[in-house]
Amino acid sequence: MPTPPSVFRPSATALITGAASGVGLAVAKLCASHSMNLILVDNNSAGLDEAKSSLTSAKAGVVETYVMDVASLEDWGKLRQSVEEGGRRLDFLHLNAGIGLKGGWTDSQYFHKIMDVNLFGVINGINTFFPHFEGNTSGSQKSIIVTGSKQGITIPPGNPAYNASKSAVKTLTEHLSFDLSASSPNTSVHLLVPGWTFTGLTNGGNTTQKPDGAWAPEQVADYLFQKMGEGKFYAICPDNDVEWEEDRKRMMWTMGDIVYERQPQSRWREEYKEEAVKTMGTMKLGSKQAD
Numbered sequence: 001m002p003t004p005p006s007v008f009r010p011s012a013t014a015l016i017t018g019a020a021s022g023v024g025l026a027v028a029k030l031c032a033s034h035s036m037n038l039i040l041v042d043n044n045s046a047g048l049d050e051a052k053s054s055l056t057s058a059k060a061g062v063v064e065t066y067v068m069d070v071a072s073l074e075d076w077g078k079l080r081q082s083v084e085e086g087g088r089r090l091d092f093l094h095l096n097a098g099i100g101l102k103g104g105w106t107d108s109q110y111f112h113k114i115m116d117v118n119l120f121g122v123i124n125g126i127n128t129f130f131p132h133f134e135g136n137t138s139g140s141q142k143s144i145i146v147t148g149s150k151q152g153i154t155i156p157p158g159n160p161a162y163n164a165s166k167s168a169v170k171t172l173t174e175h176l177s178f179d180l181s182a183s184s185p186n187t188s189v190h191l192l193v194p195g196w197t198f199t200g201l202t203n204g205g206n207t208t209q210k211p212d213g214a215w216a217p218e219q220v221a222d223y224l225f226q227k228m229g230e231g232k233f234y235a236i237c238p239d240n241d242v243e244w245e246e247d248r249k250r251m252m253w254t255m256g257d258i259v260y261e262r263q264p265q266s267r268w269r270e271e272y273k274e275e276a277v278k279t280m281g282t283m284k285l286g287s288k289q290a291d
Contacts, residue, residue, distance in 0.1 A: 020047030022199030070121030195239030
């Protein structure tokens with residue numbers, strides 16, 4: 001199997017959702033640096049225009065933009081028709097679009113909107129373009145990347161719909177990786193999990209200066225490239241405040257809630273806080289993932 005970064009090659013075609021800003025735009029810049037053709041998707045028309053302008057002046061090949069709602073399967077169908085004109089096929093698909101609303105248990109619109117964008121935006125993208133990646137046994141390398149969240153792994157209190165959407169995204173992407181590993185060995189699948197990243201979602205979009213603890217989106221894109229080069233499925237990014245080793249301990253503790261029959265979200269419950277701090281402080285883990 002070719003090394004995953006071989007998908008970053010001149011004239012390969014990349015489609016990225018949530019591409020007008022943040023991590024999506026940073027990954028688009030990464031693709032542009034390898035002279036790939038770009039299909040940028042977002043619901044922000046002005047942002048897409050700015051993104052296209054910045055990328056056209058780079059090394060990118062052809063840059064196209066599509067304003068659409070990733071929650072709309074009809075919009076996805078129209079996009080597929082446009083993409084496939086002339087027999088074109090995707091080589092790189094990054095399902096990155098997401099929102100970070102908050103709401104309460106009686107707010108059904110909060111749950112529906114989060115799931116429509118964060119979960120079905122991914123499902124719709126896979127449903128639509130799966131044939132472009134299935135059965136890739138002898139052709140050039142292809143890749144599918146899905147953006148998850150640490151909140152979908154450690155499940156902190158405070159935003160159940162968002163956490164549930166990202167947990168589901170993680171599960172779907174793991175299934176996709178397993179299935180394509182057998183039917184399409186030249187298609188790699190990756191779950192990108194940013195750490196604290198300075199994007200339009202930071203502090204509800206009200207922060208204009210990058211906090212010291214946050215990574216820039218370009219660092220996330222570079223980390224993804226690194227992990228793809230290592231053949232890793234999980235690209236779980238550290239940041240300037242939380243290192244990979246601490247992330248590992250938090251994930252191990254969370255899984256322990258099931259294994260040791262603790263109450264869920266025990267790390268934030270008063271009766272477990274002291275034990276959690278002590279256990280994670282002395283936890284010894286095996287081989288360390290390279291940062």
